[in-house]
Amino acid sequence: MGSKLSIMLLTLAALTTAAQAQDKDKTSDIIARGEYLARAGDCTACHTAPEGRLFAGGRAMPTPFGTLYTSNITPDPDTGIGKWSADDFYKTMHSGRFPDGGLIYPAMPFASYTKVTRADSDAIFAYLRSIPPVNQKNKPHDLRFPYDNRQLILGWRTLFFREGEFKPDPTKSAEWNRGAYLVEGLGHCSMCHSPINALGGTAQSDAFKGGLIPMQNWYAPSLTSNREAGLGDWSIKDITDLLQTGVSARGVVYGPMAEVVHNSLQYLSDEDTRAMAVYLKGISEPSPPPPASSTLPTTESSLLISLGKTVYDKNCASCHGLQGEGKPPHWPPLANNQSIEMQSAVNPIRMVLNGGYPPGTKGNPMPYGMPPFAGLLSDNEVAAVVSYIRTAWGNRGTPVSAREANELRSAPLN
Amino acid sequence: MVRFLEGDGVFARYLALAVAIATLAAFDDAAAQTPNQPPDTMAARVEACTPCHGNRGEGTSDVYFPRLAGKPAGYLYNQLLAFRSGRRKYPPMNYLLEFLPDPYLEAMAEYFASEHPPLPPSAPSEVSKDVLAHGELLATSGDAGRNIPACVSCHGPGLTGMQPGIPGLLGLRANYISAQLGAWRYGTRTAKSPDCMQLVAGHLTEADVTAVAAWLATRPAPANPAPVPKGTYALPFGCGSQPN
Secondary structure, rough: HHHHHHHHHHHHHHHHHHHHHHHHHHHHHHHHHHHHHHHHHOOHHOOOOOOOOOOEEOOEEEEEEEEEEEEOOOOOOOOOOOOOOHHHHHHHHOOOOOOOOOOOOOOOHHHHOOOOHHHHHHHHHHHHHOOOOOOOOOOOOOOOOOOOOOOOHHHHHHHHOOOOOOOOOOOOHHHHHHHHHHHHHOHHHHHHHOOOOOOOOOOOOOOOOOOOOEEEEEOOOOOOOOOOOOOOOHHHHHHHHHHOEEEOOOOOOHHHHHHHHHHHHEEEOHHHHHHHHHHHHHHOOOOOOOOOOOOHHHHHHHHHHHHHHHHHHHHHHHOOOOOOEEEEEEOOOOOOOOHOOOOOOOHHHHHHOOOOOOOOEEEEOOOOEEEEEOOOOHHHHHHHHHHHHHHHHHOOOOOOOOHHHHHHHOOOOH | OOOHHHHHHHHHHHHHHHHHEEEHHHHHHHOOOOOOOOOOOOOOHOOOOHHOOOOOOOOOOOOOOOOOOOOOOOHHHHHHHHHHHEEEEEEOHHHHHHOOOOHHHHHHHHHHHOOOOOOOOOOOOOOOOOHHHHHHHHOOEEHHHHHOOOOOHHHHHOOOOOOOEEOOOOOOOHHHHHHHHHHHHOOOOOOOOOOOOHHHHHOOOHHHHHHHHHHHHHHHOOOOOOEEOOOOOOOOOOOOOOOO
């Protein structure tokens, strides 16, 4: 009898250990999934300060209304979100509200995160609970009157915020829907790739239509128009290369998009990257013919363009090729490169002034770079070379003026 | 070999890297011929740096753009980390480095450290003999009364620096040296804690800075400009950039 009991007890003990081990496996699976999803949401870009502790916040976000400081989202009970429940966290992600109902500034991209499922929100929360707590008080925001009044967020919400989880489109493939979920939700791509209006909002109908990012002076192109960054005529491989490694046979990422690839997209699985590519290719729409809208008189343009060829052959052709063919993917082609032909010439002007490196990624750990020409070329030469690359080799951009080049010399570099 | 590696973690890392680079270099010729690809070399990868620092890191005519060639790799790496995080500020470089990973920055540091173009001829100085004499005194003997250690006590008797973290002070121009000392005095340049250079610069007056920068810039190139090996001499006090 006694021995039976002890065997039973032993078996029970063995079973509980097994169950506990299974639970533990399950928890660590959830935490790992949460970490992956936090990457997909690029939480670190905003919630980790340079040389700061992971997710301890305190990063300054300059906006047209003043400076916001991001929050500590480590599980510290006093200064972080250690006392939050999974419900509280979901409320922030889904509804843009603090646990007490207070309104969160839309600089936290809840307008996109609202599409995230409850299960994914819980996984991110489980992951955030598992990281080391950091005791660091949030820095108060430094916003100008009247923007320091959170009630104003109500107006923004009425205009621009549609609360609700992602609804799959049953007419589309599972892959397309997975891509849509990532791009519209955690990826918060529309936060930059939309025209930003005076209130700092994104109108739903304009989502993915492109816009100038305030304060940073980079243009985030439309992801729907093939005249901008619409990817309709890109191969799936070129798109996945671009998103995963930062370089591709068609073009490279730079500026704020380099940040997105560096901190977030390079970590996504092959399947998820492919799903995003399928979706992005799918949403591109044929565009109306380009409005002919150079503001420069014809004689001035043709002078600029012939000076531009001289500047180009001397300074640029060694990497980008005499015919703009480049040596892709490392030295991007400039012929038939949408990213320099767009209506807005902000990006190519800034590339010439500031140069750049694509992000170092697992797929491209030692990228090649482009030198800054701000100190080497005059405003007129910058305008000339940009006018040249926008119109040579069949490119369909328009010339730019020396004044436009001059204005971008003072654009912030970080 | 193994004992050698165990002895010094940092050195081992550079050694491993050097081996990797040497192996890479062996393939360079073949790679360089791949049609339509840029040469698979560090030289091609740092072309973004060379308009300001020179093709081999020898510096350019701009007096504020420093020479990089031959400085200790550990020192250069520390600077690249500081520029990437924005702790050391120069916006064009902060921007270029922002999304480059540590091993790549190490490879860049190693590349410029292993280049040895000749030092530039020393410039004739515009300051008076008295000022130069004051500069020489500070550099070689310091001023104990004002808590200023001799620069040579850390930067080496030949001012050529010490592996892995202390740079030589030759081949730099007076404007650059005084800008850097000024940056430490005003807190816009900081190094790993304890930041010994901050302590040193904090005790210097404007006049000291002018004098020591001018004197350093007049020094002729030494026969052997290479930084001396780690541990050749003891520092007067600890520096975070120079691990014991």
